[in-house]
Amino acid sequence: MSTSVSYKNRNLLAVIGDEDSITGLLLAGIGHINENQKKNFLVVDSKTQVSTIEAAFQDFTERKDIAILLINQHIAEKIRPTVDRYQQAFPALLEIPSKDHPYDPSKDSVLKRVQKLFGE
Amino acid sequence: MSGTGPRENVFATRMALTNTKLRLKGAQTGHSLLAKKRDALTTRFRAILKKVDEAKRKMGRVMQLASFSMAEVTYATGDIAYLVQEQAKQATFKVKAKQENVSGVVLPAFEVDRVNGSDFNLTGLGRGGQQVLRAKEVYAKAIETLVELASLQTAFTILDEVIRATNRRVNAIEHIVIPRLENTIKYILSELDEMDREEFFRLKKVQGKKKRDNAAREGENADKIQQTPPEFEDWDNGSGDLLSSKDVDVIF
Numbered sequence: 001m002s003t004s005v006s007y008k009n010r011n012l013l014a015v016i017g018d019e020d021s022i023t024g025l026l027l028a029g030i031g032h033i034n035e036n037q038k039k040n041f042l043v044v045d046s047k048t049q050v051s052t053i054e055a056a057f058q059d060f061t062e063r064k065d066i067a068i069l070l071i072n073q074h075i076a077e078k079i080r081p082t083v084d085r086y087q088q089a090f091p092a093l094l095e096i097p098s099k100d101h102p103y104d105p106s107k108d109s110v111l112k113r114v115q116k117l118f119g120e
Numbered sequence: 121m122s123g124t125g126p127r128e129n130v131f132a133t134r135m136a137l138t139n140t141k142l143r144l145k146g147a148q149t150g151h152s153l154l155a156k157k158r159d160a161l162t163t164r165f166r167a168i169l170k171k172v173d174e175a176k177r178k179m180g181r182v183m184q185l186a187s188f189s190m191a192e193v194t195y196a197t198g199d200i201a202y203l204v205q206e207q208a209k210q211a212t213f214k215v216k217a218k219q220e221n222v223s224g225v226v227l228p229a230f231e232v233d234r235v236n237g238s239d240f241n242l243t244g245l246g247r248g249g250q251q252v253l254r255a256k257e258v259y260a261k262a263i264e265t266l267v268e269l270a271s272l273q274t275a276f277t278i279l280d281e282v283i284r285a286t287n288r289r290v291n292a293i294e295h296i297v298i299p300r301l302e303n304t305i306k307y308i309l310s311e312l313d314e315m316d317r318e319e320f321f322r323l324k325k326v327q328g329k330k331k332r333d334n335a336a337r338e339g340e341n342a343d344k345i346q347q348t349p350p351e352f353e354d355w356d357n358g359s360g361d362l363l364s365s366k367d368v369d370v371i372f
Contacts, residue, residue: 011214011233013263023201024190027252028259029212029234031205043205067215067230068270089277092230092270096179099187103180110273111176113280114169 010067010090014060015041016053017072020099025070040066044075054079066091073108074101084109127303132311140308144301151293158286160223165279172276175269179262186262189255196251213260215267220275225282230271232264 013030015022022043025031032040042056057079060069069091076083076095086093086109093110097103106112130136193200216233219226 011216012211013213013215013267019201020187020190020194023204024186024255024259025263026204026207027256028263029256030214030263031207031209032211033209040211041205067217068267070266087277089228089274089281092274092277094179094266094270094273096266097183097187099190103176103183108176110172110276114173114276117169 010065012040012066013068013070014063014066014091015070016044016056016060016075017041017070017096018075018098018100019043019045021072021096034065044072050078054082057082061086061088061091061093063091068092068094070094070096072096072098072101073103074098076109077107080109084112125303126300127307128300130304130308132308132315134312137305137308137312140301140304144298144305147293147297147301151290151298154286154290154293157223158283158290161225161279161283161286164222165276165283168272168276168279172269172272175265175272179265179269182262182265186255186258189251189258193251193255200252213263215270222279225279227275227278228271229275230267232267234260 012032013025015025015030017025022041026041030040034040040060042053044053053075057069057071060066067090071083071093073095083093083095095108095110106115128140130140212235214233214235215230217228217230219228221227
């Protein structure tokens with residue numbers, strides 16, 4: 001199996017989020033900058049372009065050392081088609097709530113699938 | 121006759137029949153095994169589905185708590201976002217993947233792997249060091265929940281995929297492979313029966329022909345005995361009668 005080999009090296013978490021979420025998560029110690037000066041987090045504010053988010057999302061999902069990708073739900077909302085299209089097992093994509101945007105389970109792409117399976 | 125439905129391209133022989141029967145048996149065994157696997161996976165999948173749903177809701181609460189403690193930090197120390205972002209160099213909070221086996225499917229599960237490094241120099245922030253430490257702890261707890269959720273979700277995704285593949289296989293065997301093998305067996309059987317009947321008919325024909333010939337020869341012999349002297353009888357009989365008894369239908 002190809003997946004069993006590849007996920008052994010995945011041990012980082014990556015975040016795309018607003019400043020507060022990122023700060024909190026970095027406080028806990030998930031921040032990582034690799035030898036190419038590449039960060040594993042992206043701070044998104046109101047001025048950040050959707051294309052930048054999109055690019056970061058692609059970048060994080062293609063990296064081989066990331067096990068879990070966290071993304072604020074309101075940011076995921078901006079690139080919803082891309083997020084919904086994402087079906088891979090690795091990295092696991094998690095939509096997390098942010099300070100200003102409470103969690104809405106009905107928007108979560110995984111929960112949507114869960115609901116669909118329950119209501120089949 | 122046997123032209124109903126698709127079948128394999130085989131010669132109708134007894135050996136092909138045995139082979140096909142064996143393959144049909146194999147397909148049936150495989151079908152029942154795969155169906156069992158699918159059921160086991162589906163049971164597991166249902167359990168995970170429920171857990172994912174719960175964990176997602178729990179995460180909502182935990183993250184709210186974490187945001188609160190972050191707000192406390194901001195209140196006590198002011199904006200430390202920039203500082204914290206600059207401090208990030210090497211991850212101290214990592215995950216480790218281990219694997220679990222559910223009826224032949226390898227499911228990865230993430231485990232928190234935390235290195236307690238003192239690389240954070242935030243104690244020098246003056247006021248609010250305590251709040252910062254607390255926020256750190258709260259966020260670490262929150263991430264633990266997130267990691268748990270992530271492994272559930274990964275298992276969910278992988279199981280979903282595997283169940284679909286298994287379902288496809290079960291259906292393919294049930295609706296394509298098994299009917300085709302059954303059709304093949306039917307075809308071979310009918311073909312063999314047909315050959316049997318042909319053979320029987322042929323033998324009957326040969327027998328009938330022989331009988332007729334014999335009868336004709338008897339009659340001829342009776343005539344010859346009367347016409348020719350006995351010493352020439354054998355000679356005439358041997359060449360003439362053998363040739364005429366050969367039939368076009370008889371191949372050998």
